[in-house]
Amino acid sequence: MNLGMPEILVILVIALLLFGPKKLPELGRSLGQSIREFKKGASEIKEELEAVIEERPEKKPEEKASGAKEG
Numbered sequence: 001m002n003l004g005m006p007e008i009l010v011i012l013v014i015a016l017l018l019f020g021p022k023k024l025p026e027l028g029r030s031l032g033q034s035i036r037e038f039k040k041g042a043s044e045i046k047e048e049l050e051a052v053i054e055e056r057p058e059k060k061p062e063e064k065a066s067g068a069k070e071g
Helices: 005-019 024-055 061-070
Strands: none
Touching: 005 024
């Protein structure tokens, strides 16, 4: 979904009409902070998952089969 310049202008005009010129900077600031927090949380989860994957030893198929027979 690509937004061209006319679509962006229509969205901005609607936002200006809905919220007024005084609220727009505040809304933009809070939206930016929300996006930053979301990206930070997503990156932390990604790093944690990568660390868990690196720590977990891979078992060979032979070990799994022999371990099941012995138990």
